[in-house]
Amino acid sequence: xxxxxxxxLRTLFFSALLLLACARAEAQLTxxxxxxxxxxxxxxxxxxxxxxxxxxxxxxxxxxxxxxxGVIKNVPNAGLPRTAEATAEGYAAYATRNADAAVVGxxxxxxxxxxxxxxxLLDVPKxxxxxxxxxxxxxxxxRATAHRISDVIYEKLTGDxxxxxxxxxxxxxxxxxxQLIVADSDGVNAISIVSSNEPIISPAWAPDGVxxxxxxxxxxxxxxxxxxxxxxxxQLLVNARGNQSAPAWSPDGRxxxxxxxxxxxxxxxxxxADGTGSRxxxxxxxxxxxxxxxxxxxxxxxxxxxxxxxxVYRIDPNGGNAERVTFEGxxxxxxxxxxxxxxMVFVKxxxxxxxLAIQDFASRQVQVLTQGPVDESPxxxxxxxxxxxxxxxxxxxxxxxxxxxxRVKQRLASSGADVREPAWGPLPR
Amino acid sequence: MQQSFVKRSLWAxxxxxxxxxxxxxxxxxPEQAAPVENRTATTTQPPSTQGLQQxxxxxxxxxxxxxxxxxxxxxxxxxxxxxxPSSPLSKRSIFxxxxxxxxxxxxxxxxxxxAAYLKRTPRxxxxxxxxxxxxxxxxxxxxxxxKRSEAVKRVMALLGVNEAQVETVxxxxxxxxNSASTESAFAENRRADIRYxxx
Numbered sequence: 001x002x003x004x005x006x007x008x009l010r011t012l013f014f015s016a017l018l019l020l021a022c023a024r025a026e027a028q029l030t031x032x033x034x035x036x037x038x039x040x041x042x043x044x045x046x047x048x049x050x051x052x053x054x055x056x057x058x059x060x061x062x063x064x065x066x067x068x069x070g071v072i073k074n075v076p077n078a079g080l081p082r083t084a085e086a087t088a089e090g091y092a093a094y095a096t097r098n099a100d101a102a103v104v105g106x107x108x109x110x111x112x113x114x115x116x117x118x119x120x121l122l123d124v125p126k127x128x129x130x131x132x133x134x135x136x137x138x139x140x141x142x143r144a145t146a147h148r149i150s151d152v153i154y155e156k157l158t159g160d161x162x163x164x165x166x167x168x169x170x171x172x173x174x175x176x177x178x179q180l181i182v183a184d185s186d187g188v189n190a191i192s193i194v195s196s197n198e199p200i201i202s203p204a205w206a207p208d209g210v211x212x213x214x215x216x217x218x219x220x221x222x223x224x225x226x227x228x229x230x231x232x233x234x235q236l237l238v239n240a241r242g243n244q245s246a247p248a249w250s251p252d253g254r255x256x257x258x259x260x261x262x263x264x265x266x267x268x269x270x271x272x273a274d275g276t277g278s279r280x281x282x283x284x285x286x287x288x289x290x291x292x293x294x295x296x297x298x299x300x301x302x303x304x305x306x307x308x309x310x311x312v313y314r315i316d317p318n319g320g321n322a323e324r325v326t327f328e329g330x331x332x333x334x335x336x337x338x339x340x341x342x343x344m345v346f347v348k349x350x351x352x353x354x355x356l357a358i359q360d361f362a363s364r365q366v367q368v369l370t371q372g373p374v375d376e377s378p379x380x381x382x383x384x385x386x387x388x389x390x391x392x393x394x395x396x397x398x399x400x401x402x403x404x405x406x407r408v409k410q411r412l413a414s415s416g417a418d419v420r421e422p423a424w425g426p427l428p429r
Numbered sequence: 430m431q432q433s434f435v436k437r438s439l440w441a442x443x444x445x446x447x448x449x450x451x452x453x454x455x456x457x458x459p460e461q462a463a464p465v466e467n468r469t470a471t472t473t474q475p476p477s478t479q480g481l482q483q484x485x486x487x488x489x490x491x492x493x494x495x496x497x498x499x500x501x502x503x504x505x506x507x508x509x510x511x512x513x514p515s516s517p518l519s520k521r522s523i524f525x526x527x528x529x530x531x532x533x534x535x536x537x538x539x540x541x542x543x544a545a546y547l548k549r550t551p552r553x554x555x556x557x558x559x560x561x562x563x564x565x566x567x568x569x570x571x572x573x574x575x576k577r578s579e580a581v582k583r584v585m586a587l588l589g590v591n592e593a594q595v596e597t598v599x600x601x602x603x604x605x606x607n608s609a610s611t612e613s614a615f616a617e618n619r620r621a622d623i624r625y626x627x628x
Contacts (some may be wrong), residue, residue: 199603201567219626220556220597222571243575243599245570259568261597264579266572288572303569308567333566347566354566376566421567 035409061354070408574599
């Protein structure tokens with residue numbers, strides 16, 4: 001095999017496709033909640049004063065978000081006093097319904113077609129305000145505002161960052177057509193950013209939440225592209241012989257680790273996010289090293305069959321010896337480390353079933369989170385509380401989400417399409 | 430969970446340009462679809478005519494055509510024998526057992542025919558495309574398919590083919606010939622296909 005040549009960058013601009021800006025994808029996800037937390041916080045979200053007159057119903061988006069979290073239970077809000085303030089009458093009504101917290105708010109048209117949105121989060125037993133915010137937004141930003149309010153509510157009530165303002169990337173397959181889709185975390189605003197009759201796999205968000213790396217087979221082999229989802233600019237990352245696949249970003253967004261067959265077999269390489277400075281990280285062409293994940297602790301976790309069966313290893317990005325991380329079971333694949341670096345989710349084969357499992361690094365305890373039979377491609381939410389993955393339901397590819405404790409379960413299906421290869425985007429900056 | 434509530438006392442007024450910019454980024458960013466040229470799948474023959482009964486379905490008298498065809502080319506610059514159903518060069522698929530990367534004896538004749546052609550046609554280039562069935566993770570299957578394509582290349586190298594004429598790639602489980610989840614479909618999908626560059 002020829003040695004790798006420094007790849008020149010192909011930057012392709014698709015100005016003609018500006019015409020397709022904001023075109024809606026065909027496949028929009030619908031979310032079913034199939035499992036909830038053992039303990040749920042009862043929260044009542046009033047209709048926002050003035051919201052019925054305006055485009056988006058803030059309170060319904062907030063309620064759907066809170067329900068999806070699995071750890072909050074929506075208390076029915078019919079017949080509550082119409083107020084955006086903390087009132088004695090309101091507190092009495094929330095307490096009667098056994099709500100621990102209440103959300104009130106308002107939407108008021110202001111100048112230049114803008115709206116002023118207010119909201120308060122109230123501690124019902126203590127009759128105190130936990131949060132209060134005002135936003136000046138356009139009608140188009142109303143839904144995003146509901147997500148930001150949901151993030152504040154979730155964080156105040158649970159102590160964890162909310163992920164309602166994040167985005168998902170996934171691949172949708174309809175007949176022979178593959179689409180790389182970017183959608184809001186609730187499946188709404190799904191937009192196709194790449195469309196092809198050849199396979200697309202392995203999307204990976206840069207830490208900036210703007211660049212997306214993925215593998216496209218459009219040149220009759222797997223090649224990695226990096227695309228700016230805001231501008232549509234797209235680059236072939238590495239121009240080399242063989243397959244280039246499984247891209248994963250460094251925590252600083254400057255480098256990408258990937259799997260390549262350019263030197264025979266399948267090993268890990270590291271390249272600058274601009275395509276320059278490619279170097280080989282693992283060197284044994286007789287084994288398979290692939291599916292890398294660059295963790296926040298700086299280590300690169302990956303799967304390898306160097307020990308006979310596919311298992312998870314980790315290695316320093318500067319090289320050195322790889323350390324084996326999984327020991328239970330005959331096949332452990334596709335590791336993804338939580339943002340806090342304390343645990344790792346991966347695909348575990350149990351007999352003929354493939355299921356997600358999570359391993360705590362300190363205790364080395366492994367907990368199986370899902371039943372399979374074909375669960376794969378896990379991706380952590382940036383707060384580490386939920387994991388989205390690909391599954392099969394009624395013979396069709398669906399996305400599913402499970403909480404890191406295995407209790408909360410959701411299914412994200414798309415009518416008429418197989419969906420797979422989810423990647424949960426970072427928190428907005 | 431009351432204890433976990435963080436007490437926030439004031440009605441904070443957060444109407445800043447920064448907040449607006451964050452919100453605007455969620456919805457008003459223009460997003461564009463990148464076009465991708467559509468390509469048809471590699472033309473291959475179904476295993477029924479190319480697999481186990483390969484010898485039986487090859488028409489009599491045509492077996493030697495690969496050895497006798499000269500340097501004739503068609504409009505694409507490729508030897509017409511590559512597309513001649515009576516030529517062993519039209520056989521393009523090598524099927525593998527489960528979890529195996531061994532080129533079975535059933536496919537030696539196919540590999541040998543292509544090796545002979547490559548040796549006497551130094552300008553010809555092939556891509557060997559490895560495939561797997563759907564079991565296992567996508568990226569691992571991509572690597573497994575690569576082992577199959579490299580196994581075919583290794584046999585060709587042993588037969589004296591210049592390795593620079595052979596590129597190996599893998600489609601993993603992504604381009605199944607038969608998308609059913611049955612044992613017979615899996616058997617059709619565990620294969621390496623030979624494609625001539627320019628086809």
